[in-house]
Amino acid sequence: MEDYRGRNRDTRRRARHRRAIRNRIILTVLLLILLVVAVVLGKKFLDGDFNKKENTTFPAGTTAPAEGGDNTGESSQPETTAGAVTDQGTALTQAAALAASYDYDGAIDLLKSVSGYESNSEITAAISGYEETKKSLVAADITQIPHIFFHSLIVDTDKAFGSEKADAYNQVMTTVDEFDQIMQQMYEKGYVLVKIHDMASKQDGEMKKGTILLPAGKKPFVLSVDDVSYYEYMKGHGFANRIVIGEDGYPTCEMDMDDGSVQTGAFDVVPRLEEFIKAHPDFSYKGARGIVALTGYDGILGYRTAPKYGDPSSDSYKAEYASIDVDSEREKAKAVAARMEELGWEFASHSWGHKDMGQATMEHMKTDMQKWLDQVNPLLGGDTDILIFPKGTDIGSWRGYDDNEKYDYLASVGFDYYCNVDSNQPWVQCTSKYLRQGRINADGFEMYYHADKLSQFFDAATVFDKARPTPVKQMG
Numbered sequence: 001m002e003d004y005r006g007r008n009r010d011t012r013r014r015a016r017h018r019r020a021i022r023n024r025i026i027l028t029v030l031l032l033i034l035l036v037v038a039v040v041l042g043k044k045f046l047d048g049d050f051n052k053k054e055n056t057t058f059p060a061g062t063t064a065p066a067e068g069g070d071n072t073g074e075s076s077q078p079e080t081t082a083g084a085v086t087d088q089g090t091a092l093t094q095a096a097a098l099a100a101s102y103d104y105d106g107a108i109d110l111l112k113s114v115s116g117y118e119s120n121s122e123i124t125a126a127i128s129g130y131e132e133t134k135k136s137l138v139a140a141d142i143t144q145i146p147h148i149f150f151h152s153l154i155v156d157t158d159k160a161f162g163s164e165k166a167d168a169y170n171q172v173m174t175t176v177d178e179f180d181q182i183m184q185q186m187y188e189k190g191y192v193l194v195k196i197h198d199m200a201s202k203q204d205g206e207m208k209k210g211t212i213l214l215p216a217g218k219k220p221f222v223l224s225v226d227d228v229s230y231y232e233y234m235k236g237h238g239f240a241n242r243i244v245i246g247e248d249g250y251p252t253c254e255m256d257m258d259d260g261s262v263q264t265g266a267f268d269v270v271p272r273l274e275e276f277i278k279a280h281p282d283f284s285y286k287g288a289r290g291i292v293a294l295t296g297y298d299g300i301l302g303y304r305t306a307p308k309y310g311d312p313s314s315d316s317y318k319a320e321y322a323s324i325d326v327d328s329e330r331e332k333a334k335a336v337a338a339r340m341e342e343l344g345w346e347f348a349s350h351s352w353g354h355k356d357m358g359q360a361t362m363e364h365m366k367t368d369m370q371k372w373l374d375q376v377n378p379l380l381g382g383d384t385d386i387l388i389f390p391k392g393t394d395i396g397s398w399r400g401y402d403d404n405e406k407y408d409y410l411a412s413v414g415f416d417y418y419c420n421v422d423s424n425q426p427w428v429q430c431t432s433k434y435l436r437q438g439r440i441n442a443d444g445f446e447m448y449y450h451a452d453k454l455s456q457f458f459d460a461a462t463v464f465d466k467a468r469p470t471p472v473k474q475m476g
């Protein structure tokens, strides 16, 4: 028993000794881990990673609307510049993201900004890979770029096609399901969204064609959405109410539900396209988004920004406007537009009163446009240079705008890009003064009657929403 106890004592002593050694090892390992964490955090802090709240910051001088949750009132922080990227893993990831949207130069520049990149085989391999891809790119023919357009999407087909405006909606609008299928099919066919400013831009006052380089088989196109105002007449007809910036910093929509609540979700083109590009970054060339065409008479983006909402002496004032705070509506609209612009969205004038500019007298056109320039342009940063003709009606023939006084006026107030509706073929006219582009309507009318014209983009027969009344009636 003694021996046994003695052996036990020895065993216990040895065990204590082993435990002490093990504890020291654990403590050392823990200290080492703490040290590594402290070094990494300190480095990240110095690199500015903690200041980089990507996609949730707003440009200086703007704040998110109240709907923006915790973003409200938050001051903006500068994003980390490419030059500050020192972490190789981060640099490779960021470069891959740039290359995914065809910005190979951006990707290469970013990798070359990593200090000592020359001796890092992973980085040099990535750089030569991007250089190789660049050599294989094909320059797009600017004059063959199509432009597809939509109106606000029908979310609730029962409401829209059951309303007194059913025929009009059936003709010129697209449903949420149709839009999703159109984007998917166009993506599968190799279409890539580009900006109209990528097609041509003014340099020293002269319009010059741009260079769009894409991998072989990829096809550039421009997208626009008209009348993103959520007009008063659309209320209760199954559309969104307005665009807001969601808690994630991306545009989304608010919509009235049957139970009286307001739901936030991707109820229109803007948030749906954002989501599609997030899932398919190669659908957008260098961060391109769509063009949003805005009138002014009922406000913009669902905000009641027009003077009539705050002026009881106005002819079009209604008692129900009493609760509207126009100044606050304008501030909210401004913040949403600024964030959209930051994400790559562009804005276009669609006239103030949805006027047919081809028919209008010179005087009426000027009066109408001045209202747009005074009331809407300042909410969009004041630099709008795209004009999307209401009703598709151009101010001139295909021959061009020589000796066209309407053009002279519109050019004098800043418009360089003019878009009509021409659903036959991609149509582009680029002179040293302006770029004109025909637009193709992807709506109920075109899908029902001209599926053949749309077949280069998508299969209208499979996309056409079964909830649509047929035949689609043609309105005036």
Ligand SMILES: [Zn+2]
Pocket (backbone or CB within 6 Å): 226, 227, 350, 354, 390, 391
């Ligand atoms: Zn319109």
